[in-house]
Amino acid sequence: MADRTAGRTTSSEQDAADTETRIFEAALRVFARKGRDGARLQEIADEADIHRPLLHYYFRTKQQLYDAVAERLFNEFLLSFDAPAEGGRFADTLKAFINHYIDSVRQHRHAAMWMVAENMAGSPILGEMLARAFATEGSPQRAMVDAVERAVASGEIHPVNPRQLMLTVVSACVFPFVTLPTVKMMNPLAAEDFDAYLEERKEHLFEVIYHGLATREVTHA
Amino acid sequence: MADRTAGRTTSSEQDAADTETRIFEAALRVFARKGRDGARLQEIADEADIHRPLLHYYFRTKQQLYDAVAERLFNEFLLSFDAPAEGGRFADTLKAFINHYIDSVRQHRHAAMWMVAENMAGSPILGEMLARAFATEGSPQRAMVDAVERAVASGEIHPVNPRQLMLTVVSACVFPFVTLPTVKMMNPLAAEDFDAYLEERKEHLFEVIYHGLATREVTHA
């Protein structure tokens, strides 16, 4: 790869940056569609509108291209979350989290599917990144755990394992995108107007998770 | 493939059936591990302990082998569900559904991941099979929808879109298996004793979904 100096960007440097970006974005799309093994470098090159050997010039090998795209993608995805507001009812925090998560996955559907594929292939990298995020003071992920614990302490919600809860919420937000064709076939609204369906889903998730299904409150351990 | 007659099975017919079965099971494992594109026919042959051309003798092409395994796998998975009991509280029905679903996915983890991969590749076949199941009088899937509707009518639970609810439950049950490496890294118990973790998860899911997080009941539309 070119060693770009700190000085004024020249037109060739501009071209190079453009090329690299185009490769990057094309690779993102193709890998997301076809998976690492199904993707062909020729298809990526075509989609980036460059000659195939340039892929090797910028990213040595297919695997290195894949890894580079994956790492940036995962980072961007994790960084796309805001920390929940400190004060206020947990109900609002939860609602905001659900809404934000669904919007995020809708916008970064490729990234979400990529991460799932990586997990199914046994890769630990998402786990490592998430573990780092949870260990980082002030990260949105950590803040969410704290918010759950505060809400339990304040008595707003029942005692609950925050990690189980987060997994539940994330599952319910991400899974529909991962199984999109099935969801669209099973739900007329999802097929007609997916955005409207997602709004319905946001409401549903909040109602079920915060208030539960049962009509009368039951004391439970 | 051999046309097996209706008469007494001969030893060669037995051998052939064995071979076919071994191929089938090897293909299941390899495809589940590597995906359709990542899987090599040689690896399947090795794992089945046969010569590679036999794969073509029994299943014309790689794609046909893949399709054959996928179809049987999906069918078995859908058939592995029992219809919920007719009477009794919905709470019990829901609890049984969650427990059964988690156990089912644990046992057929390969199938679940395969179905997710197929969806991510855009395939409609899971949707088609599920749509058929939902349309079939007396199927477990249909029975679950009915149970939800009865529970709403009887006032045991708040009004809820049964399909949204089922998607939520299924998401929360399947997703942890799909993201297993991450789950194990984020939750010590999952890494140490996954079965115990799943028991914890069953409880958590029922509590959250049936009773909700909130400590006091709030009237809502």
Place this chain on the structure above:
DNA sequence: TTATTGTTTGACTAGTTTGTCAAACACTCT
């Protein structure tokens, strides 16, 4: 202008992988 540096191109290679085929084999039935 000319040298230098980084980028792009087309041609080529080496390895892999699916799929075919004819011959060898095993088993059953007459």
Place this chain on the structure above:
DNA sequence: AGAGTGTTTGACAAACTAGTCAAACAATAA
């Protein structure tokens, strides 16, 4: 035993694909 059927084997071919390379090209700096 011998014919007939279905199964297994080893060798082969055809296609594809990642990766290499040297030469052509473009832009800048001296």
